[in-house]
Amino acid sequence: MVVDDEENLLELLEAVLEQAGFAVVTASDGKECLQKLKTVKPDLILLDMMMPGMSGREVCEKIRADPKTRDLKVAFLTVARFSETGKDTLKKMKVLDYITKPFDNDDLVRRVKKIVG
């Protein structure tokens, strides 16, 4: 599942990952992501950090707080440069990776494959 409020980027991510053989579900914000997680159990959630409404951090906290979704794999998509405190927070939230935007398509696919296994 890819969650990003930027429509063009969401389409690009979907295309790149589908070309690499992944089935992709998209959501344009945190609310839609949480709603879709009621019926879909993705192998990985690629979550944008800075979104209107709920931030990626808040969405991730909600995923971790729900027994039905708490074990799902999460990675962040972000333009952010995290501080050491921020990196510690990512570890506590069991975020497996953070992919910085803009990203290299091949690198993105490689990292997603590594996480999904």
Next chain:
Amino acid sequence: MLLSIICEFFIFMNGAVDLIKEIEKGQFLLILLEEEACMDKIAEIAKSMARTEKKLCYVCLSKPYMDVANDLRNRGIDVKKSHFIDVLSSHYGKRRPTDNCTFLDSPTDLADIRVAISNAIKEKKCSVVVFDTISTMLIYQETSKIVRFTHDFLSEERERNKILYLVLKHDSIPVEESERLLSDLKMFADRTINFNKKSDI
């Protein structure tokens, strides 16, 4: 986390948290203050900046420039050594032009605020930026826009090794909104210093 905050609080009580030293490190700090302690702490910073010859850029988000300047003057601080960005006076039609203050038309225009700070850093040679307070922005903007503003600002200024310093207090903003903002900003902050006795953050 709680232990760390308790430690910080006791260090503060002993007068050992050296804010100026923290600022000297060129870090992005989140400072949690009670409203009544806010001006004392800002005055302390302004005094120390004057000693180090560093110039302060003070972004007035809670009070207009004239009120802030009078308060600092009453504490014996030469306000001419700082540059101010006032987003409120024009909005309320109480603007009185002065050399050391940039008056902006609206507190809602983040791009305008960003440009004014950039100019203060480049042209006025400010090296410390104080937001009084970032929480106040919640009156005008949603959390995600403030977080993005802060992030973009940091990305640019931290690369140039400019020193940044944000003040955050809770008093006039719904606690839940303030907590959300604080939690997101902590992702970028090098350190959070809590002077707020009431807070358990």
